[in-house]
Amino acid sequence: MIKRNLLVMGLAVLLSACGFQLRGTGTTELAIKEIDLSARNAYGPTVTQMRQMLESSGVKVAAGAPYKLILTNEQESQRILSYAGAGRTGEYQLTTVLQYDIRGQRDRGLLSDKIEVQKVFIHDGNNLVGSEQEADDARKDMRRDLVQRMMLRLQQLTPAQLDQMQQTADAKAQAEAAALEAAQKAEAQTPRQSPIELPQQ
Incomplete structure (x- = not known):
């Protein structure tokens, strides 16, 4: 019995050393230490639970944070899987899809994805x-x-990934701004034709 307990404890130590954690146990350490959280339904249960989970993981949830998590859309659907006797419905399948955006500095989009x-x-x-x-x-x-x-998704974001996403977003924004400026200059330099006046009859 003692050997068995020691074996179980040894396996647990080895697994934890490899970074393995049972679902619902341990702490969720995030690279993001401060985040702004918003949702279409600002007082809905999903965003409320998300805020509680972030705060319990040591993340400060505050407006003006360097990163912003926006729960853009949450949709639920259901369909019938099977029927019971006498035409009564037997099994339902519920599906919920949560779409979200992560924004960085200068409110630039870093990531858009969904969870189902x-x-x-x-x-x-x-x-x-x-x-x-x-x-x-x-x-x-x-x-x-x-x-x-959602917490697992955030947990997987490393500081290097976040920096790379920010650089990509900055470069995209600069390229779009340069293209817009070039288009405006080209339009300003294009000679405008005066309307032709037809002789009155």
Whole structure:
């Protein structure tokens, strides 16, 4: 028994040394230490949970931060997977898609992506209250999963990646500004024709 416990502890130490963590355990260390968070639904449950998760991970959430996380759109859909007897619906599949942007200095876009989660629940036509409760629980689980996946995405961003994204965004903005300036100069230098006046008859 003692040998078995020592073996389990040894494996746990080795796995943690490799950077492995069980889901829902350990701390989520982020390279971003300060972030501005906003969403279309500013007081919705997803952005509220996201703010709590960031703050519990040691990230300061404040306006004017060097980086901004914008939850641009959150859409839920559902479809029927199977039918029970007498034509009653059996299984529903819920799908939630969360689109987000990460912006850096000078409000320049660094990253645009989306996260998708799915959950199946049973709908009992004879127990509508219980079915609705199960659907609500499924939505809560999905929202928790969305926030955890978002944190993992942020956790994977290294300072070097963020710097590279900022440089790319700056270069793109400078190229667009130069192209616009060149187009405006070309338009200003183009001679404008005076309208031809036709003789009155």
